[in-house]
Amino acid sequence: MLAGVSIDYYTRLEQGRQRHPSDQVLSALARVLQLDSEATEHLHHLAHPLTRKRRSIRGVEQVDSTTLRLMDSWDHAPARVVNHRLDVLAQNPLNVALYEGLGYSDNLIRLTFLDPAAREFYPDWEQEARDKVAHLHAALAAYRDDPALPELVEELSLASEDFRQKWARYDVGCWACGHRTRRFHHRAVGAMTLRFQAFAVNHVAGQQLIVSQAEPGSPSENAVVKLAALNVSHR
Structure with a gap:
């Protein structure tokens, strides 16, 4: 009723018998279901996968030299470059020190679910885990040509019951979007609350x-x- 569609039409959408809903219907449903902007975009991707421009994955593994020099010049702020899979492609020495001793630190989703120490490192582990799973759902829709994404989902599903449960919720979001505050507990320097900007x-x-930044x-x-x-001492 709130979306302005009939019960029969909505039922056919849920059952997959109506395959071509209009953008107006999708936007109305997103509004009624109180989806945020990332989830709304994801809904449109699901409904019109062939009409949406696919994002190229070529070149995403290389970080240009200008960005590398910029990061290395920051001795007061951990910095890194990640791709849509949350692979860490490059990082400055301070970011290396922040994650020192943790396993799977080349990929932030693997680190969160596969390294037991992550639960101490992230005091808000549940929120971190949900955010990263939601990011992975969105990435699968946006980068359909990347075979590494379903492989990552399969790997984590086989290795982690926590991941399987959160994946089944089907949350969609952007882990790196906007300004975020995250808490850490580093084994050498203790608690830190850092403001992230992407x-x-x-x-x-x-x-x-x-x-x-702190x-x-x-x-x-x-x-x-x-x-x-x-x-500096370690180096």
């Missing part, structure tokens, strides 16, 4: 430059300073 690498589809004058900033000092 910047799209415009000339390469799917790449995001993720920068983490609030000036906060205990978290002191922890980052200690982390930088430890990193």
